[in-house]
Amino acid sequence: MNRMFKATTAGRSVDEITEGRRLRRMRKADWSRRLVQENRLTVDDLIWPIFLIDGENRREEIAAMPGVFRLSVDLAVREAERAAKLGIPALATFPNVELSLRDQTGSAILDPDNLVNRASRAIKAAVPEIGVITDAALDPFTSHGHDGILRDGIIVNDETVAQIATAAVLQADAGADIIAPSDMMDGRIGAIRDALDAAGFQDVAIMSYATKFASAFYGPYREAIGTKGLLKGDKKTYYIDHANADEAVREAEQDLAEGADMLMVKPGLPYLDIIRRLKDEFAMPTFAYQVSGEYAMIRAAAANGWIDGDKAMLESLVAFKRAGCDGILTYFAPQVAEMLRA
Ligand SMILES: NCC(=O)CCC(=O)O
Numbered sequence: 001m002n003r004m005f006k007a008t009t010a011g012r013s014v015d016e017i018t019e020g021r022r023l024r025r026m027r028k029a030d031w032s033r034r035l036v037q038e039n040r041l042t043v044d045d046l047i048w049p050i051f052l053i054d055g056e057n058r059r060e061e062i063a064a065m066p067g068v069f070r071l072s073v074d075l076a077v078r079e080a081e082r083a084a085k086l087g088i089p090a091l092a093t094f095p096n097v098e099l100s101l102r103d104q105t106g107s108a109i110l111d112p113d114n115l116v117n118r119a120s121r122a123i124k125a126a127v128p129e130i131g132v133i134t135d136a137a138l139d140p141f142t143s144h145g146h147d148g149i150l151r152d153g154i155i156v157n158d159e160t161v162a163q164i165a166t167a168a169v170l171q172a173d174a175g176a177d178i179i180a181p182s183d184m185m186d187g188r189i190g191a192i193r194d195a196l197d198a199a200g201f202q203d204v205a206i207m208s209y210a211t212k213f214a215s216a217f218y219g220p221y222r223e224a225i226g227t228k229g230l231l232k233g234d235k236k237t238y239y240i241d242h243a244n245a246d247e248a249v250r251e252a253e254q255d256l257a258e259g260a261d262m263l264m265v266k267p268g269l270p271y272l273d274i275i276r277r278l279k280d281e282f283a284m285p286t287f288a289y290q291v292s293g294e295y296a297m298i299r300a301a302a303a304n305g306w307i308d309g310d311k312a313m314l315e316s317l318v319a320f321k322r323a324g325c326d327g328i329l330t331y332f333a334p335q336v337a338e339m340l341r342a
């Protein structure tokens with residue numbers, strides 16, 4: 001029937017137009033689609049960001065992130081066990097620090113027994129086979145919610161870098177396998193590398209939040225770590241303008257020169273072009289952070305019945321692989337891992 005059909009429009013048949021190259025041929029059945037599929041999401045691609053709170057047996061749902069909880073350390077350990085069983089390679093921890101412990105300089109990050117370090121110790125003791133990634137940025141620890149030390153209205157770069165480097169050593173000492181600083185201060189990767197090496201932590205890696213953009217998509221995260229009501233102004237003097245791409249390449253280049261082992265692009269889905277450029281340019285292990293706002297959008301639309309949440313989640317994650325990612329930090333990690341296993 002197809003063969004007999006001659007287009008009645010301007011005269012040429014579809015076979016004449018395509019010269020016989022029919023791309024739908026390989027899409028005709030499930031088996032052939034599977035055979036030619038270029039990118040595949042596996043559990044090995046997942047990093048699970050989890051939120052911490054003080055106390056015991058505490059589990060608080062984050063309103064703007066349905067299905068995501070703040071966990072006391074004992075429950076975080078349980079979740080780490082679950083993650084390891086599911087085959088998730090690594091966790092990234094983020095603390096919601098008690099308000100009374102936050103100050104102008106974020107000094108609690110220098111407490112060897114702060115929430116993050118206690119969690120790393122407990123997780124590594126119970127589940128040594130899972131990777132632990134910690135953030136050395138100051139925002140969960142400052143009374144103003146900025147990622148650095150605030151003096152006279154300015155986030156001071158060099159003093160912040162010195163504090164972050166010291167904090168990174170404490171985090172490594174508590175068991176962190178990867179330090180992932182999310183603050184975007186200039187020079188922090190080199191300073192962290194030097195400090196880790198000087199303290200004997202040559203094997204602790206650095207995943208640079210090399211290209212972190214000033215973004216509206218971090219909203220729910222600020223609720224999660226309790227900086228929403230604290231933060232005055234914005235982070236535009238240290239995060240990258242979301243209109244810029246060449247600048248992101250320069251940031252990544254600089255962090256690699258300073259010793260970053262891995263690059264991260266954040267947020268994720270609106271920045272797939274950056275992921276592709278970094279992967280092509282540097283051929284380094286490259287990660288995306290599918291941030292809280294991206295998670296919330298998918299969950300909210302699904303809750304309203306406007307999209308199929310599971311399908312949108314999987315599609316968004318495969319998009320990162322297609323763009324060149326080696327892995328993705330995603331709040332969907334345990335849910336996806338369960339699905340990929342089934
Ligand atoms: N330093 C980690 C983040 O800022 C996460 C942002 C988000 O999930 O929105």
Ligand SMILES: [Mg+2]
Nearest residue numbers: 184185186251
């Ligand atoms: Mg930089």
